Amino acid sequence: MLTSKKRPRDDSTHTEKIKETDCSTSDPILTHDPWIDLHQGSFVGYWRNALGAETHHLLLERLLTQVAWQQRDVNIMGKRIPQPRFVAYFALNPETQGTYEYTGLALAPSHMSDIPGLLELKELAQNFAGLTSEEEQFNSCLVNLYRSGADHVGWHTDNEKLYDANPTIASLSLGTRRSFILRNKTDHATKYKFLLGDGDLLVMKGTVQQYWQHCIVKMTGKKAAEIGPRINLTFRRVKNPGAAGEVHNNSKQLS
Numbered sequence: 001m002l003t004s005k006k007r008p009r010d011d012s013t014h015t016e017k018i019k020e021t022d023c024s025t026s027d028p029i030l031t032h033d034p035w036i037d038l039h040q041g042s043f044v045g046y047w048r049n050a051l052g053a054e055t056h057h058l059l060l061e062r063l064l065t066q067v068a069w070q071q072r073d074v075n076i077m078g079k080r081i082p083q084p085r086f087v088a089y090f091a092l093n094p095e096t097q098g099t100y101e102y103t104g105l106a107l108a109p110s111h112m113s114d115i116p117g118l119l120e121l122k123e124l125a126q127n128f129a130g131l132t133s134e135e136e137q138f139n140s141c142l143v144n145l146y147r148s149g150a151d152h153v154g155w156h157t158d159n160e161k162l163y164d165a166n167p168t169i170a171s172l173s174l175g176t177r178r179s180f181i182l183r184n185k186t187d188h189a190t191k192y193k194f195l196l197g198d199g200d201l202l203v204m205k206g207t208v209q210q211y212w213q214h215c216i217v218k219m220t221g222k223k224a225a226e227i228g229p230r231i232n233l234t235f236r237r238v239k240n241p242g243a244a245g246e247v248h249n250n251s252k253q254l255s
């Protein structure tokens with residue numbers, strides 16, 4: 001049974017503010033407040049093992065086997081390249097919410113109710129994100145499958161016009177721990193690294209998509225091939241279904 005009970009972060013060593021020049025030195029933010037104030041109205045919430053259940057592997061297995069994963073081509077700087085991960089898209093009301101589009105890739109949504117447990121995960125993510133009113137609640141879920149350490153997502157912001165200009169986005173991780181980095185758009189040396197492990201939840205809130213970019217770091221070498229899969233579910237609220245493919249400000253960089 002999934003629980004939405006909030007639990008304090010038990011260990012902050014999985015979050016670090018890092019400098020461009022020294023990515024291995026940690027400057028941990030040692031606080032039990034799950035919300036990190038990035039200034040200018042940007043906030044990130046981070047909960048280790050928000051899922052709190054021992055059934056993550058079943059959930060991972062279910063998603064691996066039941067989701068109709070797609071690897072699509074995207075346009076990056078005039079070139080068509082296969083995305084370095086697999087994706088799928090779910091909506092609460094696929095009939096009215098339209099497609100999700102970026103860099104030449106259009107994904108039609110499936111029903112969230114098609115995957116057992118997905119609606120409960122949405123509720124859980126909403127509770128952690130503090131979304132109480134119905135108008136704020138998530139109605140879509142973009143799911144990423146990183147097969148090994150070589151799969152990744154490049155620097156980007158989730159600034160599609162489908163969403164509000166300052167959307168709340170909740171990201172739930174399953175499987176292998178991977179490095180998620182946020183960097184300030186105007187000062188790339190200001191970064192926060194989160195090691196997102198099985199059951200961890202990260203929420204971006206306020207102006208994060210205006211002032212920060214994020215990525216999942218590409219791993220290289222033998223270790224990249226050896227590590228297991230990771231699935232990430234990002235819950236979002238589609239507000240403007242007619243605006244698929246448009247972005248709020250500067251262009252979205254993504255691979």
Ligand SMILES: O=C(O)CCC(=O)C(=O)O
Nearest residue numbers: 144158171180216232234
């Ligand atoms: O896998 C992750 O944690 C991030 C995914 C992401 O940034 C996205 O789907 O927009």
Ligand SMILES: [Fe+2]
Nearest residue numbers: 156157158214
């Ligand atoms: Fe993103």
